[in-house]
Amino acid sequence: MLIKLIFSILILVFLQSCGQDNHIRTYQLAKTKAPVNKPRVETPEKKSTGFSWTKPGSWIASSGSSMRLASFDVPFSGGMGDLSVIQLGGTGGSIEANVNRWRRQLNLDSQSLFEIEKEMIDYKGGLGDYKIIRIINEELDSAFLCAILPAGNQTLFVKLSADPKGIREIETDFISFCSSLIISI
């Protein structure tokens, strides 16, 4: 009798672990309301090019070059970083081509797409999903923090140039800035 009981329990345990439920569930949920956006701490800056953003308070707008949608001097404990926002039509070239161009600017060898993608970090912001990559040449004491943000039929490239320590200090603000970029009407 005891044997039968033990074997019955073991068979039940085995059957349970096999998962006999049919894996289909149904339920109803009340419709969710669209989230209400809280007022921004800083007023977004609007550009005639159709994008707006919220920049950290310490960043200073600079003139930059004509190619740039926006330029900022970014102070950090060891000096001043340079941040540029460039807008290109379509994808603006492949990720591999753009990252390797930046790597060459830092005297680094090119990498394969697989290697590049391993180093890229995905974020979500006002323009949707975007990617950030750190490119550091310790020997030159130079580094870039670059973001590639697809925005409909164009792509924004945000590049921060500083020394490796500066990149680490500014990274959080850089991510906040990239996440704040939106298409303005």
Next chain:
Amino acid sequence: MRIKDIINFLKQPKIFVFAIIWMMMLVVLGTLAQKDMGLYAAQNRYFSAWITWFWFIPMPGGRLTLIIILINLSFFFFKKSIWKIKKLGIVILHLGGILLLVGGGLTAMFSSEGNMVIEESAQSNHVEDYHFMELAIINTSASSFDEFTIFDQPLLKRNQVLAHANLNFEIEIINYLENCEPTKRNSPAGIQHKGMLKNFMLSELKPEKEDNWNRPGMIYKISNSGTNADGMYGIFLGQPISQTVSVNNKDYTIILRRKRTYLPFSIELLDFKKILHPGTDIPKSYSSDINLIENGAVRKILIQMNEPLRHKGYTFFQSSFIEGPNSETTVLAVVKNYGRLFPYISSIIMCIGLLFHLSQKLPDLFRKSKEKIAV
């Protein structure tokens, strides 16, 4: 006679010895393998599996080995010689061991873990699983509610046909990809391709070491709708624009997402606090001020590192955070473990068993030692 033979075989202590040695080897192999194949895959291959394949040789996996140990320990009670007051300590010790294994079994079979992501001032009442996906088909036609039909991960496999009374169509899974990326289509799409497949393809990628880095995707065919919604579609995790189809005046949204478990209460994030080590960007501690909302009653609670919230069998740990431009978002790791108390209880029982056994043996030991001195 035959039953007696079986009992005699199953209660042999050498089964326990071999099983425990094999379990130790599995632990070593699994620990080494997780470096290359990732923690989740190693766990599945060596510890959660019934059978582990070494090349073409099947060997007992962790689950089967532990079941063998459990059976062997259970059959220990069939020994007539143990039912004496002298052996009570040993009996209690075995009982503790069995309880530990039962707790492990409950954890393996019924526990779930995932995370809850809440932005400041927002509420959430669901947990997203770390590993399992689900295909959610949401009928959005009603004005006040959405009707969800959920197909769990075990059904999401190639050639599986998904159908339910709630749906006016069938879904046939053409291919399920564990990891994929959407790529721009080089050649024009066929007439059967609908939705994102008109412009994109899903290219299969090698699965990542860490399971939650994968982006699963699926190619599926809608049929028997009797409308022009019939066709071939594609879907992937985190797709920015969800696929919608309209069948017989009913609108459906189709989403591949992490498996959701809805809780009988909600959590509202009031404030997320992060304290850094001075002069660095390294977090010293972070905490979430939350409101636990249940049946209209609101209770304010602080969740911080090493001080989780335990409520209705769920444990909420402060796990991570996301910094946004306007507000912060907390990430709480949520664990439901039915076997949570078993290790504590069984450890106490085993300690009692050992103490009992020791207290019975001590007088003999003292006596022997006195005799030795006398000699």
